Amino acid sequence: MTDEKLLELALDARKNAYVPYSGYAVGAALLTEDGKVFAGCNIENAAYGNTLCAERTALVKAVSEGCRKFTRLAVVGNSTDYCWPCGVCRQMLYEFAPDLEVLVARKDHQFVKFPLRALLPHGFGPESLD
Ligand code: THU
Secondary structure (H helix, E strand, C coil), rough: CCCCHHHHHHHHHHHHEEECCCCCEEEEEEECCCEEEEECEEECCCCCHCCCCCHHHHHHHHHCCCCCCCEEEEEEEECCCCCCCCCHHHHHHHHHHHCCCEECCCCCEEEEEHHHHHHHHCCCHHHHHC
């Protein structure tokens, strides 16, 4: 799976975004170690704090289908700026994939790539509880 293809899937996932409040559609595509892709979009709520980000939608879809090992994530918003994953999403992803590569994109398909460990330094993970 190329970065460009994973980004295409993230761009495409924005079409199902439910964003009546922000109008900001986000798409994510999460690649598993064995080559499956789980896509997700953001889902907002009238009680704003219940909003689910695209990355977490993709993650919960994958984990609920029995997949827990991930190598790469692409995320893109509906803007000319990069769609940086929020702190909650960084933490949720870190639980399963501290070595994840995160491809952060703009709607014009430009992207930058960071290790999740750079986006969430000194992350709190399962081993922190040992
Ligand atoms: N959003 C995401 O889907 N992912 C992020 O990492 C950042 C924010 C969504 C949440 C909300 O629906 C909209 O973007 C505006 O904050």
